[in-house]
Amino acid sequence: MSDPIELDSYKQQIADLYSSRSSRYDKGDWHPRIAHRLIEYAKIAQGQKILDLATGTGMVAIEAAQFVGAEGRVIGIDISMGMLKQARQKAERLGLHNIEFQLADAENIDFPANTFDYIFCSSALIWMSDLLEALRLWNRFLKPDGTLGFHAFADTAFLGGVVTQKILEKYGVSLLLSKPTGTIEKCHALLQQAGFDQIEIEAEPDGNYINLEKAKGMWSGDGSFPVPGQHPHPSLQLTPEQLAQAKVEFNAELEKLQTKQGIWDDSTIFYCFGRKAA
Ligand SMILES: C[S@@+](CC[C@H](N)C(=O)[O-])C[C@H]1O[C@@H](n2cnc3c(N)ncnc32)[C@H](O)[C@@H]1O
Structure with a gap:
């Protein structure tokens, strides 16, 4: 067990x-599929030492531990005790001795x-x-010569967030969500500024059709969940009446997007890699 840590709110x-x-x-x-794909792109080798940041339930860390073998070592870290508990149980069930969380x-x-x-850093940089x-x-x-690999999501990704963003703009509230890493160019620039070279970014279009009811459940404007990179949630500056009206507009916007197959929920991913510059 790790010692408890102090976290800001x-x-x-x-x-x-x-x-x-x-x-x-x-x-x-979805998460297992994209975590596996990140490892596939990475081409890690036996005996390597690997750090999986924001490891969650250890999807990347565990697959990496199986690859690197007994001579290698993997450390997975996360701020959520619940996620780490799942990760530790899985590693124990698999009898892995080269991994720690x-x-x-x-x-x-x-x-x-x-x-x-x-x-x-799989599905968590944001x-x-x-x-x-x-x-x-x-x-x-x-x-x-070591390499960093992470997922970023296109600024078109995640229907609920994108439509919430659009509606809240009208109320003067700007949600960042995937914007800071929302294009290949932005990911490239971030990696370069942070001291990486040999930058490779693979974009994989992804997504699926969902029904209107499910889409309506994706409103993320009421501040009950954290939003990436912004705290407190910027929509908390709105009155309850404004938020209720914004939610009505959100539903109306989704109705406009409806097609015979449902509503497209984009989840285009960027698989980003950079080598530590010499
Ligand atoms: C979407 S999950 C991704 C989990 C895993 N990497 C995967 O690919 O399935 C996001 C994870 O990031 C973790 N996380 C968020 N901010 C973190 C931070 N500052 N340090 C460590 N973990 C963090 C959360 O606790 C959560 O487990």
């Missing part, structure tokens, strides 16, 4: 959110410089409070 909300989802997290097929904030960790061959500083910190822990 933004990170405590994220940790609580994921702990509450932790027992169901592995049930969908630690309760820690990915923006407040301290490893010796030049420690890891690979650092991953939650960091300061993306550029986080990438710079992680760069330091990579060995020379």
